Amino acid sequence: MINKLIGHNQLRRTRFHDEKGNFAGWRRVVLHAPPALVSALLRTTIDYRPRKPWISYDAIGFLSDFLGKDSRVLEFGSGMSTVWYAAHAGRVCSVEAFEPWYVKVRDLLEDRGCGNVRYEYAKEHDRYVHAMDDEAGDGFDLAMIDGAFRFDCLCHAAEMLRPGGVLYLDNSDKDSQGHGGEVREAERFALSFARQRGAQVTYLTDFAPTQFFVQQGLMVRLPH
Numbered sequence: 001m002i003n004k005l006i007g008h009n010q011l012r013r014t015r016f017h018d019e020k021g022n023f024a025g026w027r028r029v030v031l032h033a034p035p036a037l038v039s040a041l042l043r044t045t046i047d048y049r050p051r052k053p054w055i056s057y058d059a060i061g062f063l064s065d066f067l068g069k070d071s072r073v074l075e076f077g078s079g080m081s082t083v084w085y086a087a088h089a090g091r092v093c094s095v096e097a098f099e100p101w102y103v104k105v106r107d108l109l110e111d112r113g114c115g116n117v118r119y120e121y122a123k124e125h126d127r128y129v130h131a132m133d134d135e136a137g138d139g140f141d142l143a144m145i146d147g148a149f150r151f152d153c154l155c156h157a158a159e160m161l162r163p164g165g166v167l168y169l170d171n172s173d174k175d176s177q178g179h180g181g182e183v184r185e186a187e188r189f190a191l192s193f194a195r196q197r198g199a200q201v202t203y204l205t206d207f208a209p210t211q212f213f214v215q216q217g218l219m220v221r222l223p224h
Helices: 002-006 026-046 057-066 082-087 099-111 125-129 133-140 150-158 182-197
Strands: 071-076 091-096 115-122 142-144 161-169 200-208 209-221
Touching: 002 026, 002 057, 026 057, 026 200, 026 209, 057 142, 057 161, 057 200, 057 209, 071 082, 071 133, 071 150, 082 099, 082 115, 091 099, 099 115, 125 150, 133 142, 142 150, 150 161, 150 182, 161 182, 182 200
Parallel strands: 071 091, 071 142, 091 115, 142 161
Antiparallel strands: 161 209, 200 209
């Protein structure tokens, strides 16, 4: 039972390690594994989806304090996170490439009365990456990269951040088993961008809501 619960597969040593082999740490295991397990069971049994970002619990905690009524969020890849950002920020600009999911999230946003969200469907590369270019003039406090075309989206979003803004690459441990891939390219660019701008870099190997295994996120925070 213990082996089955902790588990492992060809991508990770245990559920407590990301795909790069990093251990989450016992604090995160003790504090975050239980809610991750419960939410994972609820999602698989009754399709309950918590209305919060499915990213590191520590990242959610940080963003809860970081975002405010004047904050602007750019999101590539939508979901329950979009509803959460709408409640924590003044303006949310979100792009989705998968039409059935777009329709589901659009209806949810309408039901919740999220009038501060601009939500676009774009399947083709250029339309997706540049969907919110007309919003760039005011800049963004958070750019969340969690959808399609991650390398190009990250490169583009980095130039739209306000001073003190945050660039977040979700699943930054992906593509680790091969010889590269789009996420690896996105990570390299994010680190280079951080060095050039004197930004703070934080890796978060952690559980996330509905996922009973740890993944890694990369957070870059610009100086003010």
